[in-house]
Amino acid sequence: MNALSRRRGACPALSAPMETGDGLLVRLVPADGIFAPRALVGLAHAAQAFGNGILEVTARGSLQIRGLTDEGIGPLNDAVTALGLVPREGLAIDASPLAGIDAMEIADARALAREIGAAVAAASLLPRLGPKVSVVIDGGGACPLDASKADVRLLAVRSEAGVAWRVALAGDAAGARPLGAWRAREAVAAVVDLLTRVAALGRAARMDDVLRGEATPFASVDPTLLAGPAASSFPDPHPQTREGADASAERALSASAPKTRPGPLHLHPLADGTLARGIGLPFGALEAGSFIALIEAAEAAGAREIRLAPGRALLAVGLTRNGAARLEQAATALGLLTEATDPRGFIAACPGAPACASGRLAARALAPQVARALAPLLDGSFEVHVSGCAKGCAHPAPAALTLVGRETAPATGLPSLDSPTLDFPIALVREGKADGAAQATLSPAALVPILTRLAAPGRHPGETGAQALSRLFAQAFLERSA
Ligand code: SF4
Known part of the structure; x- marks a missing residue:
């Protein structure tokens, strides 16, 4: 592996580690999405031996090891092979984590992922697609993939005629553009067709570029391909191009969507009668010793x-109810997240300084204090991003509130919520990314007291945390300028 074969910003798979401010980073997703507990323990030892000894689970559910050197990549590869792990290759397809075993799922997302992976390979698309192009397949089960952005996303839905896959383009569940719904065979063909359009624009292209270039979205798609034999049973795939279809398509698409889904930090019934228990890593990271203790507790509980x-x-x-309770106790003792309401679950933080050379802020060390300070508002209606620098590794998308370490004051004339003359001020960005325009600056020493004071009044009855945040910020700035 040499530096030329690495790319900043590309998916840092084991075969192509990415350079970061704290050394090389590799991301590991097993081809079948499953880790044997012993394999995870082995990986934690490898992270200690060759990396910085921290294991991370990303917002998309990938395992990361960072702080690697050039010399450490070969031995890490050997360790992964010896542990029997087969990393995912080819197109990045994220399927529901409990796919195939979830008692609540509408369809097995992993089975569809295999079909799409094979069809994309057969169409020789892989060399023509950029490394960031991705597909998300949500089987409609207990753990939604709503927040994961993708070029093409599929969601299993029920219709009178059986199971269909709703296809949407370029975004997360809230922002992606709906296209239509098809049975599995036609959905696979539709995904290949859509990715062929991305590939035709070059390796830097994404689905956004395809959408921008379509005057009438997908009017030129071969109707026999996208409509398929299920066209009479499922919503019209071209609501904009077929008169009278809009209302029925809309009805079918919305009525059949999965309703309330608990998310990972719960106890989930599985199809075989056993249970799965979700445990969250605070800010997505855990030191190898604690990680090993967690996995061994899961093993002892019967996982x-x-x-x-x-x-x-x-x-x-694969837990019993008793086993799940024992694991929950062990996770709590390790300081991990067992409740979906834990305020730490709504904060993304990168390692920051001093682990990362680019860090201007000790982001991950500050994050627990930020969580405590903002706890009265953190109800899951908004996310906070604590970033060591403007690169924003932990949360590339905009967040409601971003606190970012910057080398210099971002601009003159910005309101400072405390002293304005600091070497490394914290910029406060509302509804933006880590490199977005700052609305105010703060000193690291003043950050926690100011956030605590700001959030203390809490939410009004019926108000979401996001609404309260907006109100309280507006009030704080008003008071400063008065
Ligand atoms: S965002 Fe964080 S991890 Fe990424 S380069 Fe900056 S300090 Fe390092």
Whole structure:
């Protein structure tokens, strides 16, 4: 491996580690999405031996080891092979973490992922697609993939005619553009067709670029391909191009969507009568010793496998109710997240200084204090991002509130919530990314007291945390300028 074969910003798979401010980073997703508990213990030892000894689970549910050197990559590869892990290759397809075993799922997302992976390979698309192009497949089960962005996303829905896959483009569940719904065979063909359009624009292209270039979205798609034999049973795939279809398509698409889904940090019934228990890693990271203790506690509780889940969590699979209770106790003792309401679950933080050379802020060390300070508002209606620098590794998308270490004051004339003359001020960005325009600056010493004071009044009855945040910030700035 040499530096030329690495790319900043590309998916840092084991075969192509990415350079970061704290050395090389590798991301590991097993081809079948399943880790044997012993394999995870082995990986934790490898992280201690060759990396910085911290294991991370990302917001999309991938395992990361960072702080690696060039010399450490070969031995890490050997360790992964010896542990019997087969990393995912080819197109990045994220399937529901409990796919195939979830008692609540509508369809097995992993089975569809295999079909799509094979069809994309057969169409020779892989060399023509960029490394960031991704597909998300949500089987409609207990752990939604709503927050994971993708070029193409599929969600299992029920219709009178059986199971269909709703296809949407370029975004997360809330922002992606709906296209239509098809049975599995036609959905696979549709995904290949859509990715062929991305590939035709070059390796830097994403689905957004395809959408921008379509005057009438997908009017030119071969109707026999996208409509398929299920066209009479499922919503029209071209609501904009077929008169009279809009209302029925809309009805079918919305009425059949999965309703309330608990998310990973719960106890989940599985199809075989056993249970899966989700445990969250605070800010997505855990030191190897604690990680090993967690996995051994899961093993002792009867877990036969571990799956990683979006939202920086892992799921211990195959438990009895007693085993799940024992694991929960062990996780609590390790300071991990067992409740979906834990305020730490709504904060993303990178390692920051001093672990990362680019860090201007001790982001991960500050994050627990930020969680405590903002706890009265953190109800899951918004996310906070604590970032060591403007690169924003932990949360590339905009967040409601971003606290970012910057080398210099971002601009003159900005309101400072305390002293304005600091070497490394913290910039406060509202509804933006870590490199977005700052609305105010803060000193590291003043950050926690100011956030605590700001959030203390809490929410009004009926108000969400996001609404209260907006109100309290507006009030704070008003008071400063008065
Ligand atoms: S965002 Fe954090 S991890 Fe990424 S380069 Fe900056 S300090 Fe390092």
